[in-house]
Amino acid sequence: MKIPKTIKKYKKRLIAYPKNTKEVSNIVKFSNKHGLNIIPLGGETNRVDGTKAVQKYKNLFISFSKMNKILEIDKDSLILTVESGVTLKKIHQKSQSKNLFFPVNIAPSDKCTIGGNISTNVGGLQTLRYGNIEDHINGLEVVMSDGTVLNYLSKLKKDNFGPKLWKIFCGSEGIFGIITKANLNLKPKKKFITTFFLEIKSLNKAILLFKELRHQFYDYLTSYEIIFPIPSSILLNKKSDFHLIVEIHSNEKNNFLKNLKNIFKKNLVEIIKIENNLKNSWIWKKREELVHIQKELNYNHKFDISLPLSQWKNFILKINKFTKKNTQFTSYFFGHLGDGNLHCNFKVENELKKDINILSEFIYDLTLSLNGSIAAEHGLGQKKNMLIKKYKSKEYYDFIKNLKNYLDPKKNLGANKLFKS
DSSP, X not given: OOOOTTEEEETXXXXXOOSSHHHHHHHHHHHHHHTOEEEEESSOOOXXXXXXXXXXXXXXXXXXXXXXXXXXXXXTTTEEEEETTOBHHHHHHHHHHTTEEOOOBOTTTXXXXXXXXXXXXOOBTTHXXXXXXXXXXXXXXXXXXTSOEEEOOOOOSOOOSSOOGGXXXXXXXXXXXXXXXXXXXXXXXXXXXEEEEEEESOHHHHHHHHHHHHHHHTTTEEEEXXXXXXXXXXXXXXXXXXXXXXXXXESOTTTTHHHHHHHHHHTTOEEEEEEESXXXXXXXXXXXXXXXXXXXXXXXXXXXXXXXXXXXXHHXXXXXXXXXXXXXXXXXXXXXXGGTEEEEEEEEGGGOHHHHHHHHHHHHHHHHHTTOXXXXXXXXTTTXXXXXXXXSOHHHHHHHHHHHHHHOTTOOBSTTSSSOO
């Protein structure tokens, strides 16, 4: 077969490097004709094997490294229009240069791309206040499985001229269509940011403090992160209780500092560090270190779950009983307490497959019994593609499979992602 100029061979992989939407469309048509499985590339964190080659398929990877332009910033409509290969960090920098703010922030912002962010519907460090990325999209341009380009781009705040079909592509991990452009909603930037690094005695006290802060500072409380004692002790190299990262954004000159200190004192919270408007934050760097340390120390079994706030205590109580009885498991927990998302990680002694299966079933069953989710923000990819069929209702599974069959009848978009093809 004659390979288009946009497609290169690199280390036994076929990788396409389109420069515009028309070239993406032509690449998809070529793939359709030759039975290639398309895998769009973003930041390639691959936490759930979303961009790994699929065995027994001819795979074509699409890199958006040449579709990395910010096309327009409309300060009247507060809309930023971008190509899908733009990094999240570049979006933050462009917004801030106009005294505006894009309210989605995840740790590898210099690597992840907006197309990948949208297709996995990322949440991140400010979901508590602002929600997931789907809440900040105003329109998309998408290439479908036959190469058809659907232009859903819009700057309108109100538009009920038919349902917003672009929403089905948020969180669909590229199995329904390939995102090429996006309209993003911006907000006016707040003048003051204060970040606190706190130590607190227990999970129960952390939850009570969160409720009090949420009640008094709902419009200003952007982040409420929790780090459990084991990672805290490793991170700080000393015996530790729970730690919290609390961040407040406002236009108030002192950013409620006096009130906050009084609340912390009343709740017996120790203030370890306070940062004001820092670009190179020690606190957030420590938060990012948690991920690297976890890998280095073999806490490799990761469960990305979310729970109703009222169920966190029950979950941890049952986890503690489980690990006390099954000493081959050591927990390493941290997460976004404010939005209910816990990164529930474990080291498994001797890495026995039997034990890994026992752990997985226990976590999944426990989470769902407490009305939680077993895929909070990292998606399913290929690594967890068995979970929808196993744990969702038959009606849900049949609906999503039928939708996939309709939108991608030749199965050339993201084979084995979300569920097994």
